[in-house]
Every structure is written in structure tokens, then in C-alpha cells.
Amino acid sequence: MGNKIYTIGREFGSGGREIGEKLAERLGIKLYDKELLQQAAKESGFCEEIFENHDEKPTSSFLYSLVMDTYSLNGYHSAPFLDMPLNHKVFLAQFDTIKKIAERESCVIVGRCADYALSDNPDCINIFIHADMDKRVKIISQRANITENKARDLIQKQDKQRASYYNYYTSKKWGDSQSYHLTLDSGKLGIDGCIDMILKFREILDASR
Amino acid sequence: MGNKIYTIGREFGSGGREIGEKLAERLGIKLYDKELLQQAAKESGFCEEIFENHDEKPTSSFLYSLVMDTYSLNGYHSAPFLDMPLNHKVFLAQFDTIKKIAERESCVIVGRCADYALSDNPDCINIFIHADMDKRVKIISQRANITENKARDLIQKQDKQRASYYNYYTSKKWGDSQSYHLTLDSGKLGIDGCIDMILKFREILDASR
Numbered sequence: 562m563g564n565k566i567y568t569i570g571r572e573f574g575s576g577g578r579e580i581g582e583k584l585a586e587r588l589g590i591k592l593y594d595k596e597l598l599q600q601a602a603k604e605s606g607f608c609e610e611i612f613e614n615h616d617e618k619p620t621s622s623f624l625y626s627l628v629m630d631t632y633s634l635n636g637y638h639s640a641p642f643l644d645m646p647l648n649h650k651v652f653l654a655q656f657d658t659i660k661k662i663a664e665r666e667s668c669v670i671v672g673r674c675a676d677y678a679l680s681d682n683p684d685c686i687n688i689f690i691h692a693d694m695d696k697r698v699k700i701i702s703q704r705a706n707i708t709e710n711k712a713r714d715l716i717q718k719q720d721k722q723r724a725s726y727y728n729y730y731t732s733k734k735w736g737d738s739q740s741y742h743l744t745l746d747s748g749k750l751g752i753d754g755c756i757d758m759i760l761k762f763r764e765i766l767d768a769s770r
Numbered sequence: 771m772g773n774k775i776y777t778i779g780r781e782f783g784s785g786g787r788e789i790g791e792k793l794a795e796r797l798g799i800k801l802y803d804k805e806l807l808q809q810a811a812k813e814s815g816f817c818e819e820i821f822e823n824h825d826e827k828p829t830s831s832f833l834y835s836l837v838m839d840t841y842s843l844n845g846y847h848s849a850p851f852l853d854m855p856l857n858h859k860v861f862l863a864q865f866d867t868i869k870k871i872a873e874r875e876s877c878v879i880v881g882r883c884a885d886y887a888l889s890d891n892p893d894c895i896n897i898f899i900h901a902d903m904d905k906r907v908k909i910i911s912q913r914a915n916i917t918e919n920k921a922r923d924l925i926q927k928q929d930k931q932r933a934s935y936y937n938y939y940t941s942k943k944w945g946d947s948q949s950y951h952l953t954l955d956s957g958k959l960g961i962d963g964c965i966d967m968i969l970k971f972r973e974i975l976d977a978s979r
Binding site for chain 1: 898900945946947948950951952953954955958959960963966967970971974975978
């Protein structure tokens with residue numbers, strides 16, 4: 562059996578990141594998120610600041626996307642890489658880093674289409690966390706100290722951005738059950754409940770080998 | 771705590787029905803599926819044959835759907851019910867029966883938008899089962915003794931029909947993670963693995979009360 566990987570996609574305000582953190586803590590493994598970006602930055606030679614600004618944001622140029630359709634993901638180290646828009650370079654550097662990390666160690670990876678990068682890895686469990694809008698609005702308005710209306714706007718904007726990024730770079734649909742092995746309603750289960758469900762999934766998977 | 775209800779939506783060939791059957795067996799509770807239809811038939815005074823023919827099929831008439839928009843689900847026992855297309859009568863009789871059954875006993879209900887009928891029930895767990903197309907194609911081609919191409923066509927047709935029915939009658943989207951508390955990849959987990967996950971979900975829910 563290889564390294565045990567957990568990828569977590571999440572709606573904004575669903576607690577997906579916290580679930581990832583606590584899961585990593587319980588298992589004594591690393592969580593990759595911003596840290597992943599920094600590592601990708603180092604490995605690719607990009608400036609960390611650029612990664613911060615272009616993380617999980619789809620490119621806005623339709624023209625660029627037309628050009629990009631002619632490149633394959635597997636051949637990105639060839640010359641055209643140099644002419645790519647920065648967003649694509651950031652994505653591809655992350656894609657490569659995610660694969661390297663999964664070969665090296667067990668870990669939890671939050672966001673960044675990690676499920677797509679590791680789609681051929683049988684030891685990877687792809688998870689998506691969601692919750693009712695009303696529950697998320699309460700959490701975000703308290704956390705950010707903003708009105709519930711503003712929280713709702715922020716959630717919709719962030720979810721839309723994450724969906725665009727995911728749908729653009731993968732052949733799957735963000736939040737669709739088919740895109741993941743396991744999706745959970747954190748509003749119903751709570752943070753610890755979600756972690757218990759993920760650990761149960763791994764237990765079943767290990768027992769079947 | 772009320773009766774414990776499990777609703778199961780499922781992709782064609784994903785083993786969702788088998789999971790429902792075995793789950794009901796393990797828990798010593800009833801599974802409602804065709805049986806639900808028969809009961810609805812008896813209670814509403816409809817002929818069973820009509821239910822069989824109109825089960826989980828969306829109405830094809832756009833005009834009817836425009837007319838239907840003026841009726842509320844809660845008031846369907848009033849006179850306009852008599853003028854409804856048969857599909858709608860079947861749906862509403864089932865909707866009513868599902869609510870009555872959930873008040874009466876713990877059970878598993880497969881399909882028929884049961885999650886939507888019981889959306890206000892805190893003791894109801896809404897589950898969706900899916901699996902990779904390739905795995906489902908193999909299962910269906912063996913079960914029905916047809917070629918893989920024919921199995922693929924059949925799966926696409928059945929899934930489309932289920933999605934149309936669900937999307938038409940509920941305010942949610944068939945197969946979208948947000949529509950369920952738990953979605954599972956039966957190709958990854960196996961039938962028994964899915965049942966174990968569902969039981970774990972109930973255990974967590976019970977412990978949180």
C-alpha cells in the first residue's frame with residue numbers, strides 16, 4: 562500500500578479547512594494548503610508573492626483559454642510553458658508538486674484540484690465538504706464580523722471562484738457527487754463527525770485490500 | 771428521537787437498491803420502493819397498474835407544467851387535483867405516503883424524491899450512491915446480458931430519466947452533493963462498505979443529540 566492521501570474540496574464557510582487541519586493532526590501527517598504553494602514556488606523558481614496572488618483564480622482571458630487548449634498537461638515542460646499566462650503556470654507547478662508530495666508522504670491536501678492531479682492514485686480518498694447556506698452565513702458573519710447579507714455575498718463569490726477554477730482545470734464538476742469518493746454535510750455531522758466519517762472510509766478501504 | 775429514516779438516491783447500476791435492501795435487512799426495518807407505490811395506490815384509490823406506468827417519469831407536457839405551477843404541493847387535496855396530469859397525481863400521492871410512513875416507522879426509501887418529501891425531518895439521512903461509468907457498464911451488461919455499448923446507452927437513459935424526475939419535482943439537483951447529507955462512491959467502497967458508512971453516519975448523529 563502506498564502513502565495515504567486525503568484531498569478535500571470545500572464550500573466556503575463549510576469548515577472544510579478545519580476538518581483538513583484536524584484530520585492531519587489526528588493522523589500525525591502534514592496538511593498542504595498555503596504551504597503547498599510555497600513549496601511549489603520554491604521548486605519552480607517562481608516568486609512566492611506571485612503564487613499568493615494567482616492561487617485558485619481562473620484566468621479571465623478567453624483568448625488565453627483558446628490558446629491553452631492546444632497544450633497538453635503532460636507536456637508542459639516544453640517551450641510553450643514559457644508563453645503561458647501566469648495562472649496556468651501556477652496551476653501546473655502545483656499539479657506537479659502535488660504528485661511529488663503524494664509519492665513522498667501521506668498527507669491532507671485542501672483545494673487546488675488535488676483530486677484531479679491524483680486521480681490515478683488508488684490510495685487517495687477524494688472528499689468534498691458542504692453545508693446549508695444559512696449555517697455558513699452565520700459562521701462567516703461571525704468570523705469576519707460582517708452582516709449576514711455581506712457574508713452571503715462573500716460566500717457566493719468565493720464558491721463561484723472555486724467552482725470556476727475547478728471546472729476550468731479539471732474534466733469534472735465542482736461539488737458534483739461524481740467528482741468525489743465521499744461528500745459530507747458538515748452542518749449535519751459537525752467537524753469531528755466529518756473526520757470520523759473520513760477515517761471510517763479509510764478503514765473500509767484498508768480492510769478491502 | 772423520532773423514527774430513523776434513510777432515503778437513497780442512486781445512479782443506475784451503482785448498487786443503490788441493493789445497498790438499501792441490505793441496510794434495511796441489517797437494521798430489521800422495511801424497504802420502500804415498489805411496495806411504497808402499491809401502498810400509495812391503495813391509499814389514494816388509484817389502480818396499481820397506473821402507478822407502475824407513471825413511476826419516476828417526468829411529465830412530457832410543457833403546458834401541463836405551466837398549469838401545475840399554480841398549484842401548491844400542500845393544497846393538492848382540493849378540487850384542482852382532479853384536473854392534474856396523472857404523473858403529478860402519482861407523485862403527490864407518493865409524497866403524501868412517504869410522509870405518513872416516516873411518521874409511523876423507521877425505514878429505508880429508495881428513489882421517488884423521498885429526501886425532498888422529508889426535508890424537514892431531522893432523523894432522516896439523505897444518501898446518494900454513484901460509481902464510475904465503466905464499473906456500472908460491466909455490472910449492467912452482465913446483469914442484463916447485453917453488450918457494453920447497449921449497457922452504456924441504457925445507463926445514460928435511466929440516469930437522465932431519474933435526473934429529470936428529481937429536478938422537475940424538487941428544488942434541488944439530482945446527484946449534486948448539496949442535495950444530500952452523504953454521497954458515496956460504491957465502486958470504491960463496495961456494497962457492504964457503503965452500508966458501514968451509512969451506519970457510522972447514524973451513530974455520529976445519535977451521539978450528537
